[in-house]
Amino acid sequence: MCSLEDLKSHFETLSEVFTWLINIKVGEALKWLHQVCKPGIAHGDIHLGTILIRYPSLDLDEELQLPQVKLIDLGTSKTQNAEPGYEYTILYNQTIRKDQTTFLFVLSTLSDGTTSRNQ
Structure with missing residues (x-):
């Protein structure tokens, strides 16, 4: 298991599919916390270090x-x-607004790595 912070130096080599999967999953987690969870929860500290990636099998x-x-x-x-x-x-x-803004920053950070690789 590692955080996105640990992968930061490899963003340019990550596949676009991988980065979109991360974005979708983090978006789903925020939607669940903000809208589905009762009472709602605002995370308040989203950054690359609080998003963990793990494969189910090695x-x-x-x-x-x-x-x-x-x-x-x-x-x-x-x-x-x-x-x-x-x-x-x-x-x-x-x-809640901070969570949404920070999520957009994470999305942008991941996408920049993918974009710079494709140019």
Whole structure:
């Protein structure tokens, strides 16, 4: 298991399919935390080090292995309606927006590596 931070120096060699899979899986994790999970959870600290990649098997002969993508470290997360009051609701919503903005940054960082390789 490794983080995207560990793979950063290899972004230019990662396949476009791999980078899109990572983006889709992280997006699904955020959607689950923000919209499906009750009460909702805003992560609050997404970066390349909090996205882990793991293959289910180390058997290199096993074809079409898709990596598992894990979003970790919820130490700075905010839970919807965890505290009463308008200020906490604003803080929770700001954290949701931070998650979304940071996800776009991660998507951009991964895509830049793929784009520079294709030029």
